[in-house]
Amino acid sequence: MTKLRSFFTATALAASFGALSLPAQAEGVIDVAIIGEPDTLDPMMSTKDVVSTVTQHFYETLFTFNGNWEVVPLLADAMPAIAEEGKLYTIPIRQGVTFHDGSAMDANDVVDSLKRWTEVATRGKGVADKIASIEATDDYTVEIRMNEAYSPLLSLLAFSNSAAAIYPQENISETIGEVIGTGPYKLVEHRPDQFIQVERFEDYASRDEPSDAAAGARKQVLDEIRFVPVPDPNTRLEGLMSGQYHFAEGLETEAFSRLEGSETAEPVLLRPFGWPVFAFNHHAGLMTDLNVRRAVQAALSPDDMLYAAFGDENFFVVDGPLYPEGYVWRNKAGIENYAQADAERAAEYLEKAGYDGTPLRILTSHQYEFHFKMAEVAKVNLEAAGFTVDMQVVDWATLGERRNVPDLWDIYITHSPFLPEPALTSLYNATANTGWADEEKEKVLNAFTSETDPEKRAELFTELQRLVYEQAAFYKVGGFNALMGKSRKLEGMDETPWPFFWNASLAE
Incomplete structure (x- = not known):
């Protein structure tokens, strides 16, 4: 299997969504089933993976x-x-x-x-x-x-x-109006909730070095790529299996065996991929109280959440350190506060906080079905501890909008790949939508980002992880592997958390 993630075909699924009508598929054209409509095509304005996946084809850094x-x-x-x-x-x-x-x-x-x-x-x-x-x-x-x-x-x-x-x-x-970048593909048409169509940019200036993941030459083998928002994971899978899509992201674990036995499609499994996280609102609302955050941290059962989300232990690991085995950043600081699953202790924290039954607002979405399944288990955990829980299930684009308005939420559920540089994770920054601001944390974070010695940076990250758990800054649920699927005709792809389709081709 090649190293990326795959492509897609969106023509026939149009009827499933009502108004969608795509042009007939031509040679050198792929359709990619993405998890939903990107809330923006301006990559500066979003930390969503779906935005990165699409916009990297026409904008470059x-x-x-x-x-x-x-x-x-x-x-x-x-x-x-x-x-x-x-x-x-x-x-x-x-x-x-x-x-x-x-x-x-x-x-x-x-x-x-x-x-x-x-x-x-x-x-x-x-x-x-x-x-x-x-x-x-x-x-x-x-x-x-x-x-x-x-x-x-x-x-x-x-x-x-x-x-x-x-x-x-x-x-x-x-606000960026017209989409104008330097990338190997340029935007042709965008019909929100229907498709984003890009075609080869004939004047693209590729680098000369050999292709190496996102580096080096970006070859424009495909004529056209169509990104099709398909919010339902089962619909993404069925479209891939039937040949309507060349690539589908965000598939559920149950799809793995079907893809392995398919003559049309095959699984793309990234192992390890990343970590689901409950992001806490430090700007406004219930979660500004340290004891409320500690109550949430004490109540949650990552074992149960991960099993509900993925079902198969081949797809997840119950693991408290913020980085998995094999990363220089891995350490055990603070993990005694992980996987407590202790309703009584959580209730004690709520009593210290003077909790009055105000609903705890949790934002989640079905586009990433494992987010929703974790939220369902978390609701049970939190209610057992004495919380009143208001679980708000919205589409991914709406979640992205609401999480930027502090008065609208207390927790939102998201995930991230394991990033090579911890400072790329916005959760540590006071300027992020979570807003974790603390004098001691800022001192450690500033020392970490100004240090160049690798060993000293690892020591400082250990201290940062300790503060994450001590202050219940956010909640890492565990680690998981990501399943995507691609057509067996799709070749030349790299395995990456943000699939790209330059260098890819369709076999005869």
Whole structure:
């Protein structure tokens, strides 16, 4: 099996959703069944995986990750020169790169894009106070001057999630209108809740290095890719099995055996993939009280939640450390507070908090069915401890909107792949929609992000994990493997949490 994630075909499922009518499928065209409608096509404005998956095909960043999760240049011509004890980055910009509107990319486009990123993007805002200036020193050189050394900067600039994407200078405003990037595919048509159609950008300037995950050459073998929102996981599976889709993401564990026995499709299993998380609202509402957060932490039973969500122990692990085996970041600090499943202890915390029965609002969605199944078990756990629970089941796009309004929720359920750099996880940042702000945490986090010695960084992350559990900052449910599926005709894909389809092809 090749290394990515797969593609899709959305034509026949149109009838299942009522109004959808796709053009007839042509050679070199794939349809990809995604979990729902992206709430934006501006990658700076969202941390959702579905947004990253789609927008990385038409927007690009200065850097990206290779197959070993090392940062390498993409729109940058080379890795930056770093001087002044890590406070000055001089970045050469590639020449000959063209935007989809025909204009040439230069350092001014990069500077204005990065400035916008620090103003509107979750990850950009998280580092904004550490950046003194972003300036063009000539047409193809950008300097980023830092107030202090910040070791994760290049990883942030490489990430396709809440991305530091590069736009034409003339198209930059608070809200991006027309979709104009530098990527191998350009947007042709977007019918919300029906499809997002992209086609080959004929003037694309690919890198020359061999393809290596998202790094190196991005070959435009496919003529066209159509991303089709299909909120129901069973519908995604049936469309894949019937040949309507070439790739389907977010499949349930029960689909694995069917895909293994299919002549049309095959499973794509990422192991280990990531961690489900209950994100706590530190801005407003019940969860601003430490004792309420500790009550939730004490009440939850990850064993039961994970079994309900995945059913098969081959797909999950009950595991408290924030990173799995094999990562330098793995440690056991604070995990005595994991998997307590202790209703009586939780009730004691609620009594300390003076809890008055105000409903605990939990946001979840069926698009990721395992989120919903975990929420159902959590509701039982929390009610046993004395909580009144208001479980609000909405579509994924609505959840994304509501979680940005602190007065509307107390907990939302999400997940993340295991990221190579912990600072890429927005949950640690006070500027994130969760808003975990604490003086001691900020001190540890700042030390962690300014340190360059790997051993010292690992020690500091151990302290950060201790604070996560001590302050019940959020709740890692455990670890899980992700199941996707692809057509047996789809070749040349890389295994990655955010499937991309440059370099992919359809076998005869």
